[in-house]
Amino acid sequence: MMKPLAFFLMCPLALSGCTSRQPDGENPPAASAADTTVQTFVFECTQDFSFVARTETNRIWLFLPGNTIALPRVRSASGEKYSADGHTFWNKGDEAMIETGTAEYTGCKNNRARAIWEHAKLNGVDFRAVGNEPGWYMEISNRKAILLVTDYGQQTRQFTAKSIQSSPATRTTIYHAVNDETRIEVVLEGSPCSDTMSGEAFPTTVSVSVEGDRHYSGCGKPLH
Helix, strand or coil: CCCCHHHHCCCCCCCHHHHCCCHHHCCCCCCCCCCCCCEEEEEECCCCCEEEEEECCCEEEEEECCEEEEEEEECCCCCEEEEECCEEEEEECCEEEEECCCCEEEEEEECHHHHHHHHHHHCCEEEEEEECCCCEEEEEECCCEEEEEECCCCEEEEEEEEEEEEECCCCEEEEEEECCCCEEEEEEECCCEECCCCCCEECEEEEEEECCCCEEEEEEEECC
8 A cells, every 4th residue: 555645755853862762661752732731842052952852740851962861850949940860951931951961052942933843743743734824734643633723723623534545656645534524635745845934945735625615725744
């Protein structure tokens, strides 16, 4: 069986640490998009160093280049602090610093635009797309589960793909999906796409047609 385009266009993970060995055999936590107890940040530091951080209630996961570690939360006079085994992370909102035992990185600021995509990836999303006028996004997980959020986040709908047709020759994959009320068609085309608002480049052109509603156009990329 042919795999969807999202699986033909696999791209490297944003940070090599995302594929590293996990401490004590554990795996980073997965969470639904609605779970507000888990947050994901992409911190960019003044020393041209960046990393992903994922917080739980009393623990943080740090995805560093070549290493992934989990640190417990400890008492702090201000902000939030996590520390163990020579590693310390501290943040207050979107600003942070980190000590790795061999180096210290300061002036780290969260890149919210990048963090949205990393959060989806760590939640198990395989492919994500965005579009404008009105703002919308779509996430495909486990090959068949499709989340479509439209009208600048005002409407959320979930669908299950009933058929997936892929053509390596045209680099196109078509999903036909349904829920209890609506049918949609999702077309992923392996051609360069540029976001109409940010100008960001993506490898996949995406269109979504909702039965009885409207057509959405945008750009996307695989996350794993």
